Amino acid sequence: MKHRIILILILLLLPLIFRLSTSDANPPGLYWDEVAIGYDSYSVFMTGKDIHGQNFPLFFESLGDWKLPGYFYLTVPSIAAFGLNEFAVRFPSAFFGTLTIPIFYLLVLSQTKNRKLATAAALLLAISPWHIQFSRAAFESSVGLFFFLLAFYLFTLSLNEKRTKLLIFAIILFSLTQYIYHSYRILTPLFLVGLGLIYKDQLLKIKKILAASAAVFLIISAPVILFNFSPHGQTRATSQSAFRKEEAEKSKIDFDQKSKKPLRFLSGYIFPQPLYYSQITLKNYLDHFSLVFLFLKGDQIGRHSLVDIGQLHVFEAILIIIGVFSVKKIKAKHFIKSMVLLLFLAPIPAAIVTPSPHANRALAMVVPLTFLSAVGANYIISLSKKIVKWIFFLWVLTVLSIYLHLLLIHYPKKFAADWQDGYRQMVTALNEIEDSYEKVFITNVNNIPHLYVAFYKEVDPHTIQNVIAARGFEKYHFVGTDADIYDQGKALFVAPPWQQLNGKLILTISDNFGRPVYKFWELGGQN
Amino acid sequence: MIFSLFVYRAWQSTGCTNYIPIRFQTQKVKLEVEQERQYDASANSSTARLFHNKVSSSSHQILLSLFSTLEPRYLLSLVGPLGVAGVMFVLYYGISHNRKVTFIALTLFLVAHGLSVLYLNPKTAMLVLSFLWFSALASGSKGLSKTPRLVVTFALLWLYTLWFFTVNWQLGEICNEIFFN
Numbered sequence: 001m002k003h004r005i006i007l008i009l010i011l012l013l014l015p016l017i018f019r020l021s022t023s024d025a026n027p028p029g030l031y032w033d034e035v036a037i038g039y040d041s042y043s044v045f046m047t048g049k050d051i052h053g054q055n056f057p058l059f060f061e062s063l064g065d066w067k068l069p070g071y072f073y074l075t076v077p078s079i080a081a082f083g084l085n086e087f088a089v090r091f092p093s094a095f096f097g098t099l100t101i102p103i104f105y106l107l108v109l110s111q112t113k114n115r116k117l118a119t120a121a122a123l124l125l126a127i128s129p130w131h132i133q134f135s136r137a138a139f140e141s142s143v144g145l146f147f148f149l150l151a152f153y154l155f156t157l158s159l160n161e162k163r164t165k166l167l168i169f170a171i172i173l174f175s176l177t178q179y180i181y182h183s184y185r186i187l188t189p190l191f192l193v194g195l196g197l198i199y200k201d202q203l204l205k206i207k208k209i210l211a212a213s214a215a216v217f218l219i220i221s222a223p224v225i226l227f228n229f230s231p232h233g234q235t236r237a238t239s240q241s242a243f244r245k246e247e248a249e250k251s252k253i254d255f256d257q258k259s260k261k262p263l264r265f266l267s268g269y270i271f272p273q274p275l276y277y278s279q280i281t282l283k284n285y286l287d288h289f290s291l292v293f294l295f296l297k298g299d300q301i302g303r304h305s306l307v308d309i310g311q312l313h314v315f316e317a318i319l320i321i322i323g324v325f326s327v328k329k330i331k332a333k334h335f336i337k338s339m340v341l342l343l344f345l346a347p348i349p350a351a352i353v354t355p356s357p358h359a360n361r362a363l364a365m366v367v368p369l370t371f372l373s374a375v376g377a378n379y380i381i382s383l384s385k386k387i388v389k390w391i392f393f394l395w396v397l398t399v400l401s402i403y404l405h406l407l408l409i410h411y412p413k414k415f416a417a418d419w420q421d422g423y424r425q426m427v428t429a430l431n432e433i434e435d436s437y438e439k440v441f442i443t444n445v446n447n448i449p450h451l452y453v454a455f456y457k458e459v460d461p462h463t464i465q466n467v468i469a470a471r472g473f474e475k476y477h478f479v480g481t482d483a484d485i486y487d488q489g490k491a492l493f494v495a496p497p498w499q500q501l502n503g504k505l506i507l508t509i510s511d512n513f514g515r516p517v518y519k520f521w522e523l524g525g526q527n
Numbered sequence: 528m529i530f531s532l533f534v535y536r537a538w539q540s541t542g543c544t545n546y547i548p549i550r551f552q553t554q555k556v557k558l559e560v561e562q563e564r565q566y567d568a569s570a571n572s573s574t575a576r577l578f579h580n581k582v583s584s585s586s587h588q589i590l591l592s593l594f595s596t597l598e599p600r601y602l603l604s605l606v607g608p609l610g611v612a613g614v615m616f617v618l619y620y621g622i623s624h625n626r627k628v629t630f631i632a633l634t635l636f637l638v639a640h641g642l643s644v645l646y647l648n649p650k651t652a653m654l655v656l657s658f659l660w661f662s663a664l665a666s667g668s669k670g671l672s673k674t675p676r677l678v679v680t681f682a683l684l685w686l687y688t689l690w691f692f693t694v695n696w697q698l699g700e701i702c703n704e705i706f707f708n
Contacts, residue, residue, distance in 0.1 A: 251694070259696040260539060260707050270694055279691055282608060286599030296591055308563070314590075325626055405578050410566040513566075 015126040019094040019135040024086040028412040028512040029421030034138040038089035041075035043461035070180030071140040096146040097135025107153040111335035121374035130311040141363040144181035171213040175220035183349035194341040240353040284356035288347035299359035302418030319376030343368035413513040422517030427456035439491040444478040493521040543702035546649035551592040604700040607688035617667030
């Protein structure tokens with residue numbers, strides 16, 4: 001009974017607390033991708049169409065970046081239940097992020113038959129900074145990871161317990177990951193090929209089910225494969241690509257002019273693009289195994305990590321080393337091979353895009369790394385010397401306290417700008433004073449303020465669908481810094497703090513750290 | 528073949544006029560503590576001092592200094608793809624055949640690596656680290672030549688590394704300024 005209570009605590013309560021508590025306020029503010037997902041989902045919920053007027057789209061045009069549909073449709077019931085707010089937009093990520101823990105526990109338990117190891121694995125994933133970071137905000141990657149892990153669990157279950165029909169269900173889930181996050185369009189097919197080779201002896205005994213599974217995979221994947229080759233899919237791929245022709249040309253010129261003199265004649269021969277790009281891919285790929293990235297500083301994009309600490313806890317460095325040396329003792333060869341396969345495949349989607357390393361795109365790496373940590377933790381737990389265990393436990397507690405301090409106190413202030421903090425405060429202030437004005441002008445920074453206004457004011461989606469919303473709707477006009485705004489009569493102008501206007505300053509809005517983010521000016525009609 | 532790569536890379540590094548510092552710098556400790564404490568303005572000073580102090584910051588900076596020379600990009604610049612892949616293979620081979628000896632060898636290797644970073648200037652450290660890694664690779668040459676497939680892989684990686692060193696002549700992760708005219 002006591003063990004069951006501890007298990008529920010580790011598998012559900014602890015991850016839920018880490019992922020859901022204050023998630024509406026920390027991270028502070030909704031990033032523009034989150035507000036785009038939120039408002040598009042709201043639009044689908046209310047009208048059946050996205051903000052561009054498409055009926056239940058398979059791929060969302062969104063901000064011109066053509067997002068995958070999975071997270072949008074999962075947000076619809078969340079918005080229906082909780083309303084249009086930060087909590088509802090982030091809930092699917094927190095919910096599926098939490099459910100990933102018990103699935104991981106069941107996977108490790110079913111494969112290794114070691115309850116202590118499975119519990120250690122679940123606990124380490126529950127407190128993993130990498131996994132928590134992407135479960136606290138609306139990140140498609142954490143939802144994709146849940147479905148990926150669930151599919152893998154059902155796959156292994158179907159083979160181990162000879163419940164072959166489960167294999168079809170596993171393949172369906174694997175296929176669906178490709179509609180949730182872009183990384184899985186590359187990772188899932190590669191992983192399935194690898195699984196096929198690892199488990200080939202068992203799979204060849206069920207050829208009919210295997211053929212049916214392959215057919216199901218191809219049928220479900222067909223739209224996303226077609227999307228990959230469509231102009232919209234190509235636009236997205238090109239915008240994120242790590243392979244820039246200009247960079248290769250510049251390198252060639254530099255070599256020709258500045259490298260070691262005896263070698264300069266080689267410039268015409270050693271820069272064929274595929275070969276040149278191979279070394280960019282290699283560097284980007286290996287970046288994800290960087291000790292600084294994993295244990296000390298993490299992803300340098302403020303939304304992807306705390307930046308002051310690594311993607312994993314620093315004590316996991318020791319656990320992983322011990323895990324590597326003791327993993328051979330585990331009698332689950334196919335599962336170990338699958339974990340190693342996942343470890344080496346997970347960074348591939350992140351290796352061909354910028355920037356690098358990219359914690360979001362390589363999130364699947366957290367699974368094998370946490371498994372290795374758990375093997376190391378299991379070894380330490382099995383040691384007879386209590387003093388070693390106590391010292392290690394105290395170190396773990398210290399590291400965890402530092403992590404929580406950075407997450408709860410520093411992060412919302414330090415990275416307020418990364419999360420576009422200030423828009424909610426801006427719209428709240430706008431609601432209080434806009435009634436006195438017939439026109440409201442807002443500086444159009446990055447073509448996104450219109451979405452924040454629509455989101456926080458819960459503007460009827462029909463209003464947005466019928467206009468070029470980025471220019472304006474109702475009494476709101478989104479203008480450039482050079483727009484003619486002084487001959488419009490009495491109007492309210494909302495501008496960033498660096499923009500000086502010839503009007504009466506009414507109000508300054510600050511973010512979570514007290515930095516000014518917006519100023520409200522009254523134009524015309526004064527004095 | 529391994530020695531030739533070491534010599535080639537050492538020759539390429541002769542144009543470096545400004546090596547990137549890799550040693551732990553004490554001024555960064557004070558800076559880090561001050562920067563982090565500003566976010567604890569709302570908390571009491573004891574809490575701020577508990578989490579952000581010279582001890583914690585020094586440990587962080589020392590680890591950063593040590594880990595920076597184990598960065599994949601730094602190692603690729605130092606010993607190329609053959610060096611990185613080769614040493615990983617030697618490690619895997621060692622763990623598979625003799626874990627105890629491999630663990631001891633790895634510990635000694637990392638201690639030598641760490642001492643070089645902490646006590647040598649960047650130029651000497653670069654040569655010593657390069658020598659250490661290529662020596663580790665050479666120590667596993669028996670395992671690398673076990674099968675024809677491994678020999679072919681080794682040869683292809685050697686060619687690729689030669690090309691890699693040539694194209695990445697600027698030693699971006701090792702050198703701030705390199706000049707050959």
